[in-house]
Amino acid sequence: MRWSVLDAPLDSSGRGRGEHRAPAALRAAGLLGRVGAADAGTVDALITDPTRDPETGVVGVDRVRNAGRAIAARITALVGAGRHPLVLGGDCAILPGILQGLPAGFDLWFLDAHLDFEDGRSSPTGEAADMDLSIVTDHGPAGVLDREGPLVDPDQVHVLGHRPLDPARSDGREAARIDPAVRLVPATRLRGADATTEGRQLAVGTTPAWLHLDLDVLDPLVLPAVSYPEPGGLDWADLTALARPLVGSGRLLGMSVTDFNADEDPDGRHAERIAQVLADLLAD
Template sequence: MTVTLHGFSWDASSSYARGPALAPPVIRAILFSESSSSYSLSGADAREIISAYDFADLPDDGAEAREAISTRIATTLKAGAKPLSLGGDHSVTYPILRAMKEKHGPLNILHIDAHTDLYEEFEGDRYSHACPFARAIEDGCIGTLVQVGLRSTTPDCRAFGEKHGVVMLGAEEMDAIPYDRLTGPLYVSIDLDGLDPAFAPGVSHPEPGGLSTRDVLQILSALPAAPVGADIVELNPERDINMMTAGVAARFVKELAALMAQ
């Protein structure tokens, strides 16, 4: 199974700071740079797995941008490939999941993040990067949602998650991940602020006390099913240090591509 690498340069749904719209071409530029190999840790060559690249511009209007994202993902799925998407802010995940649901039905999701992204609305925006999983749950896109790395949430988001059976785990609770609930169809969403800023400083909302790069790689290696899709979001190149976070994102691209090709 081949993978299409999508780039969604969108951060108009971000709070506090812009910058993630710059991320997709940055990650693509270093993905196969001479500073590292193209192989995953398991020995799969991402150059062979990633068969197509879709980095087209999005409309400025939010609703039109979401529709364009869903359409591009649907096109990839219709072609028989799996979508691996680079954000952009985390709001891009909702329209991705909308398209994924049409193909696969409700998805079981591993969500790595410092935040639950379960707000009913944030700063008046129901499609904010703080809301994608609330919208996806409402639209029936999700079977099981397992969140790992949480350390910045609210009572309202906790209550919403508990109401809908979301598994909400802190970075210190890796051992409690219910892998038996992460069966297919499986989707993986990695917000880079789920990692500790020591490993991923280039994000708009750094939260101390997060996962390490090795923690995330360990979690991915333990997944019981090959993901049908995945995304990596919230890199802010303007806040990165020596391309550290971009390099982490590139490593995750290679590992996810290898898993998706199984």
């Protein structure tokens, strides 16, 4: 596979958190050389204003929209040239831009601790990273995308590794809102051999697919350097067992990696581990 690394340092909080330094940290850990990837450069995706738009409820909505357009253009060009984009976020707000740039008709393999199915009213933060899955399935706030309708059919979305919502921390509305066609496989069903089985089952077929990895799918005991850690996640072995069949399926259009907070990794050891795991999965 001919991988091309594209940096999309979008931190949708607009507060300058460490996600927007993640691409540089992973490059410094030698990711491109380890994977054998080409350098596709950087997309202008910075958001520097934490103001929440009163109409959409989204922080920095104009910048989110513009960043999405820029990401989409680069994805279209790379895929059209026969490359496989490896997009380094930033946070999950890069996903709508990526999917806008793909040819129609694909599966989405979405590895995340969270459902990301808030909208502009329900999100406690207003961050587009709370809403990316709702946006791409046409359940999010209007006006974030340049076109109407879903970017991916909900019945082609597989959410893998989320944590069931804790009633003590949530009223459960997000789970109730999620489109029932979306397939949910919680982290509790992706331990050990179950992760391998799930990966192999998903890998069957011929439909192209995009693999989205939010690193908070991992347990904070193995990767604490994320912005919204959730206990009960996967370990590195589970993640590798799940992802290896997906990468080897021959169906993959590309992959995105998000939510590494480089500010929480002062000595670079977590960036080193992420780069090594990605190289083990992706290197020719």
